[in-house]
Amino acid sequence: MLQDAINDAPWVQRLSTMRRPLSITSESVLVGALERILLGRRISVSDGVKLYNEASLSGLSALADMIKRSRHGGQIFFNENLHVNTTNICTLACRFCAFRRGSRHSEAYALSPDDFISRIEPFSESIDEVHAVGGLHPRWTVDDYANLFGKVKNRFPKISIKSLTAVEVKHIASRSGISTRRALQILRESGLDSLPGGGAEILVDSVRDRICRGKETSREYLEIHGEAHELGIPTNCTMLFGTVETIEERMTHLQLLREQQDKTGGFQCFVPYPFLPDKTRLPEANIPSSDEVIRMIAISRIMLDNIPHLKAYRMNIGDHLATVAILSGADDIDGTVGREEIMHEAGSRVRTDYNRDQMALLIESTGQIAVKRNTDYSYAMEYRTNLNNIRMELPIAEHG
Numbered sequence: 001m002l003q004d005a006i007n008d009a010p011w012v013q014r015l016s017t018m019r020r021p022l023s024i025t026s027e028s029v030l031v032g033a034l035e036r037i038l039l040g041r042r043i044s045v046s047d048g049v050k051l052y053n054e055a056s057l058s059g060l061s062a063l064a065d066m067i068k069r070s071r072h073g074g075q076i077f078f079n080e081n082l083h084v085n086t087t088n089i090c091t092l093a094c095r096f097c098a099f100r101r102g103s104r105h106s107e108a109y110a111l112s113p114d115d116f117i118s119r120i121e122p123f124s125e126s127i128d129e130v131h132a133v134g135g136l137h138p139r140w141t142v143d144d145y146a147n148l149f150g151k152v153k154n155r156f157p158k159i160s161i162k163s164l165t166a167v168e169v170k171h172i173a174s175r176s177g178i179s180t181r182r183a184l185q186i187l188r189e190s191g192l193d194s195l196p197g198g199g200a201e202i203l204v205d206s207v208r209d210r211i212c213r214g215k216e217t218s219r220e221y222l223e224i225h226g227e228a229h230e231l232g233i234p235t236n237c238t239m240l241f242g243t244v245e246t247i248e249e250r251m252t253h254l255q256l257l258r259e260q261q262d263k264t265g266g267f268q269c270f271v272p273y274p275f276l277p278d279k280t281r282l283p284e285a286n287i288p289s290s291d292e293v294i295r296m297i298a299i300s301r302i303m304l305d306n307i308p309h310l311k312a313y314r315m316n317i318g319d320h321l322a323t324v325a326i327l328s329g330a331d332d333i334d335g336t337v338g339r340e341e342i343m344h345e346a347g348s349r350v351r352t353d354y355n356r357d358q359m360a361l362l363i364e365s366t367g368q369i370a371v372k373r374n375t376d377y378s379y380a381m382e383y384r385t386n387l388n389n390i391r392m393e394l395p396i397a398e399h400g
């Protein structure tokens with residue numbers, strides 16, 4: 001299936017045989033990091049801070065790209081999916097969130113199962129995944145979500161349901177008077193296939209207290225994901241950076257994800273994305289530059305030695321920066337998406353109407369191989385762009 005399939009040797013072994021670019025061999029901080037990895041040792045929080053502060057961007061990208069290529073060769077994954085948000089009504093008011101509305105707001109909505117299904121209908125022949133997250137609805141319980149997932153699965157049995165952030169799981173369980181583990185069990189039986197991993201923000205409670213007070217704690221985020229993994233539900237994990245956190249707190253976040261992965265092993269992809277400032281209430285945020293975004297993506301690939309995939313989330317960082325990210329450690333460029341509200345409410349202008357050929361063309365523009373995958377990467381097939389199917393020109397850049 002995959003013509004450029006990498007051999008079966010462990011990725012660190014393949015890394016040891018790869019040619020080292022000059023940008024790595026000329027910087028002691030990068031040489032030290034590479035030697036550490038080849039000796040089977042881990043990049044610590046302080047190593048991560050040092051790399052972030054001292055390495056050149058080109059050297060950091062080159063090291064992360066070596067690691068990515070030792071894991072996945074020249075392959076870059078994408079999928080055909082659709083985002084549907086269940087509701088924008090939320091009982092919380094995270095300071096970075098431009099999506100939520102109060103229940104009496106004129107723009108508040110809550111989709112019924114029929115509304116939800118009608119959103120999928122026009123895309124049902126092309127997508128294999130629906131990505132569904134939303135606010136914390138004051139009345140919905142586990143029965144409402146079980147009913148929704150059951151109906152969606154019944155109508156579209158081949159479409160994978162990737163839904164619910166950890167705080168949604170916590171809220172639904174609390175509203176239903178059951179444990180989060182029990183809620184996940186019920187939802188799994190109703191059709192839930194995986195969790196998208198949103199809401200991790202920064203897994204340091206003092207930061208969470210400033211940007212998303214009332215949300216689940218860092219420990220709860222990790223525990224809920226651990227429970228999902230133990231129930232056989234794979235999850236992604238995320239990081240929202242560039243609000244009020246320090247570089248050390250970002251590295252702590254990565255270390256906590258790595259430790260959780262050591263315990264329960266169900267994280268399939270890490271998705272880091274920077275804060276987008278439109279319409280939100282965080283004037284003190286340290287908005288990351290493009291340099292910092294790529295630096296963070298590269299360091300994530302270097303530190304997260306036990307999470308197989310790393311996504312350049314184009315809905316957030318835009319196509320232009322996403323192509324740089326897939327040359328700097330990321331191996332996935334997300335999906336066709338179809339419709340997106342959360343990042344677009346916060347200022348993203350990234351197009352959501354790409355078909356599979358436009359996704360593949362974006363990847364091929366970096367000299368790499370487009371691989372169409374399903375939700376859990378259990379299916380992966382090389383995909384070559386058919387130029388006859390390109391509907392429009394690719395935009396130059398739309399970050400921010």
Ligand code: SF4
Pocket residue numbers: 090091092093094097098099100134135136167212215
């Ligand atoms: S980030 Fe999620 S929990 Fe926080 S206000 Fe927005 S919708 Fe609600």
